[in-house]
Amino acid sequence: MKLRANIVQQHMKKDRNANGFSLDLHMQQIPSIDNIRNFLTPDEIVNLDLSFNYFKEIEPIFNIFNNLQWLDLSANSIQSIENLHGLTGLQYLNLSTNNIIKVIGLEFPESLRVLVIF
Amino acid sequence: MNKIELFDVKKPGELESLNLSGNQLTTIENIGYLSNLKELDVSKNKIQSLQFLNSKENLIILKCNYNRLDDWEGVLGVLKGIKELEELELIGNEMTLNKNYKSLVLELENMKVLDGVPVSERQKEQLKVGNLRC
Numbered sequence: 670m671k672l673r674a675n676i677v678q679q680h681m682k683k684d685r686n687a688n689g690f691s692l693d694l695h696m697q698q699i700p701s702i703d704n705i706r707n708f709l710t711p712d713e714i715v716n717l718d719l720s721f722n723y724f725k726e727i728e729p730i731f732n733i734f735n736n737l738q739w740l741d742l743s744a745n746s747i748q749s750i751e752n753l754h755g756l757t758g759l760q761y762l763n764l765s766t767n768n769i770i771k772v773i774g775l776e777f778p779e780s781l782r783v784l785v786i787f
Numbered sequence: 788m789n790k791i792e793l794f795d796v797k798k799p800g801e802l803e804s805l806n807l808s809g810n811q812l813t814t815i816e817n818i819g820y821l822s823n824l825k826e827l828d829v830s831k832n833k834i835q836s837l838q839f840l841n842s843k844e845n846l847i848i849l850k851c852n853y854n855r856l857d858d859w860e861g862v863l864g865v866l867k868g869i870k871e872l873e874e875l876e877l878i879g880n881e882m883t884l885n886k887n888y889k890s891l892v893l894e895l896e897n898m899k900v901l902d903g904v905p906v907s908e909r910q911k912e913q914l915k916v917g918n919l920r921c
Contacts, residue, residue, distance in 0.1 A: 769789045774797035774820065785806040786789055787828075 677708035689715035689736055696721040702730045712736055720744050720763070727752045743767070743785075750776040761785075796820040807832070808850070814839045829854070830876070837865040845871045853879035859888065866895055874900040890914040 682691045690713045699705060700723040716739040724745040732755030734740075740756070743765040750764065750772055759778045763785040777784065794807060795816035804826040807815070812832040818824070819842045827840075830852040837856065840846065846869050856862050859882035866872060872895060877883055885891075892898065893906060893914050900906065 765789065767789055769791055771793040771795075772791055773793075773795045774800060774817070777800070779800060781800065781802055783804040784802055785804075786791060787806055787809040 677705055681714075684715055689713050691716035691718075693718040694722070695719065695741070698723060700724065702728055702733075706730070706733075709733075715739065717741070732756065753778050756780075818843065837862050840865050841868060843869055845869075847871050848874040850874075850876040851880070852876050855880065857881040859885050859891070863891055866892070871897060873897050876902050878902050 676697070677692070677694070680693045682693070684691045692709075692714050694705070695718045699719065711733040712735065714734055715736055717734060717737055718741045720741045721744040724742060724747055726747060727742070727750065729752045731752050735755060736758060737756050738758050739761045740759060741763045743763045745767055747764060747767040748769060750769065753759065753762075753776065756778050758780055760780060761783045762777065762781055765785055765787045767786075769786060772786065789810055791807060791810035791812060793816070794810075794812060796818055797816075797820070799820045799822065801823050802821045803823050805821070805824060806828040808828045808830040810832050812829060813834060814836075815829070816839075818827075818839055822845075824843065824846060826848040827843075827846060828848075828850040830850050832854055834851060834854040834856065836858065837851070838861070840849070849869070849872060856877065857880070862877075862882055866875070875892065875895075875898065877892075882888065889901070892901060893911050898906060898911075
């Protein structure tokens with residue numbers, strides 16, 4: 670995987686509605702947040718698109734995005750919904766086209782308004 | 788592709804919109820906890836009964852296309868309890884083959900869009916008159 674700092678910077682956009690940035694990293698062959706961690710300023714990101722990547726799980730490190738409101742993890746290989754408790758402002762979560770077999774309500778943040786898992 | 792067989796809400800939540808289409812669900816456990824739920828899409832699952840929606844009076848949009856609903860009396864009973872329901876989709880369920888399907892469903896008080904087609908007040912009136920004649 671050849672993800673460089675400038676790729677992350679290129680895909681950061683000031684979000685008009687929220688006070689923060691949108692980061693669109695769909696289809697970048699990313700298997701883990703560790704691969705991009707060093708290029709990020711997680712506090713600033715309110716919208717995060719990681720669809721069509723190689724995530725196998727929602728890693729505990731996802732909680733560094735503590736201002737996240739919108740998260741798209743569709744089209745990865747995630748098997749369960751976990752480690753989202755720190756995302757206390759998350760309103761939209763998309764986990765479509767993963768490998769999820771069961772969902773138990775304790776797994777998603779209370780702030781969530783829209784959940785999409787087709 | 789997700790193949791969700793079990794969805795258990797388990798605790799109160801603020802969810803307003805839930806899309807679980809294209810899974811393997813037969814029901815949603817404890818959906819009553821989602822007291823703000825306005826929109827539910829459970830199309831393309833294995834749902835045979837809408838009993839799990841018995842307490843969901845404030846649901847506004849329900850999409851349940853391509854499931855296994857065949858008991859239209861049971862389904863209608865549940866739908867009558869969803870007082871706020873405005874949009875309903877039941878395409879591809881056996882119960883829609885019943886010749887009275889449309890007129891029965893349109894008796895629901897607030898119905899505005901059935902199977903993707905807006906319903907006018909005039910249509911509702913016509914259906915009522917039609918039913919009386921039968």
